[in-house]
Amino acid sequence: MEREARAKGTAALVTIGEFARSSRLSAKALRRYDELGLLRPALVDPVNGYRYYDGTQVGTARLVAWLRRIGMPLAGIKEVVALDAGAAAAAIRTFWAQVEAETAARRDLATFLVDHLAAEEVEMSQVDMDRGTLGTLGIRYAAQSDPGAVRGTNQDAAFAGARLLAVADGFGERGAGASTAAIDALKPVAQGAVRGAVPAAELLNALEDAADLAARAVRDAVAGSGAPDESGTTLTAMVWTGSQLGLVHIGDSRAYLLRGGELFRITHDHSLVQSMIDDGSLTEDEAASHPQRALLLKALVGGPGQDGPARADVLLQEARPGDRYLLCSDGLSAVVDGTELAGALGVADGPDTAVRALVALAHAAGGPDNVACVVADVVAL
Numbered sequence: 001m002e003r004e005a006r007a008k009g010t011a012a013l014v015t016i017g018e019f020a021r022s023s024r025l026s027a028k029a030l031r032r033y034d035e036l037g038l039l040r041p042a043l044v045d046p047v048n049g050y051r052y053y054d055g056t057q058v059g060t061a062r063l064v065a066w067l068r069r070i071g072m073p074l075a076g077i078k079e080v081v082a083l084d085a086g087a088a089a090a091a092i093r094t095f096w097a098q099v100e101a102e103t104a105a106r107r108d109l110a111t112f113l114v115d116h117l118a119a120e121e122v123e124m125s126q127v128d129m130d131r132g133t134l135g136t137l138g139i140r141y142a143a144q145s146d147p148g149a150v151r152g153t154n155q156d157a158a159f160a161g162a163r164l165l166a167v168a169d170g171f172g173e174r175g176a177g178a179s180t181a182a183i184d185a186l187k188p189v190a191q192g193a194v195r196g197a198v199p200a201a202e203l204l205n206a207l208e209d210a211a212d213l214a215a216r217a218v219r220d221a222v223a224g225s226g227a228p229d230e231s232g233t234t235l236t237a238m239v240w241t242g243s244q245l246g247l248v249h250i251g252d253s254r255a256y257l258l259r260g261g262e263l264f265r266i267t268h269d270h271s272l273v274q275s276m277i278d279d280g281s282l283t284e285d286e287a288a289s290h291p292q293r294a295l296l297l298k299a300l301v302g303g304p305g306q307d308g309p310a311r312a313d314v315l316l317q318e319a320r321p322g323d324r325y326l327l328c329s330d331g332l333s334a335v336v337d338g339t340e341l342a343g344a345l346g347v348a349d350g351p352d353t354a355v356r357a358l359v360a361l362a363h364a365a366g367g368p369d370n371v372a373c374v375v376a377d378v379v380a381l
């Protein structure tokens with residue numbers, strides 16, 4: 001009778017082998033997904049342990065297979081398959097935007113490394129000829145952080161010193177502490193990056209270490225808050241070595257370079273709207289008014305993400321006399337366009353004048369957010 005009841009109960013179901021063929025997942029994968037609670041069989045025979053699946057589960061199984069093909073972690077897939085179609089589509093878009101942001105960062109680093117190593121080969125043969133002709137470079141700098149015209153508190157932080165330039169845009173309950181902690185964590189690293197103390201070949205590693213220190217400092221700063229993942233900060237910082245600037249960047253604060261009268265943005269926003277601009281689904285103008293404009297794909301937050309803490313971008317920027325750098329939070333860049341930024345930077349007679357003019361421009365645009373900006377000039381000494 002028991003065997004007859006089991007046969008009757010599985011009449012409308014299929015074996016794991018049949019389901020594997022129709023879903024294009026291996027039986028081994030199906031057993032693993034069962035163990036993880038990702039894709040449970042409709043019935044497990046209590047006597048022999050055979051797994052049986054309902055035909056209606058094929059769609060879910062194929063979705064799991066497709067999500068694995070795009071590299072989504074199992075924890076993320078488990079969340080997606082539990083959502084309705086609209087929410088699942090939004091979750092997949094957000095995941096893929098993060099993948100593209102990471103890919104863009106790796107592409108930029110690969111390009112830098114190729115250029116850097118090619119230039120290094122040429123420079124080694126010219127070093128004696130160049131020595132004494134380039135002179136010594138230095139920087140002059142100024143920083144300002146302002147609450148803006150609307151916010152009652154200021155969670156942005158800005159710092160400018162002989163070795164470190166940095167802005168951080170805090171968010172959440174403990175955003176102010178997070179932004180300050182991120183910058184403070186970089187100060188000892190910057191002091192160690194004096195000319196000659198960190199060889200150029202090791203500077204990228206030093207920047208990676210600096211980013212890790214900042215991430216830990218932010219986690220410590222927001223520990224104990226009700227929802228630590230909801231507090232954090234962006235960070236855009238440059239370490240001056242005497243001949244080049246090492247960049248650490250995560251979030252949507254920005255770094256710009258004014259060179260030869262032309263303004264270049266040298267950071268890539270880690271935001272949802274930037275990923276949509278990158279894939280052609282959104283224009284720059286549309287992004288400015290998009291309802292999810294403030295949604296970050298990467299930032300320094302109080303708790304690790306599902307795949308660990310987000311990684312900051314790091315790269316090196318060769319400095320030239322006459323270069324003027326701007327680091328700013330989105331309280332400036334979101335309300336003042338590139339043409340106005342270039343104009344203000346171009347006419348200012350020094351960093352102090354420039355930062356005051358830039359904050360004034362943000363206020364003139366309504367000052368809806370906190371503003372942090374740093375301006376630094378590279379000069380021959």
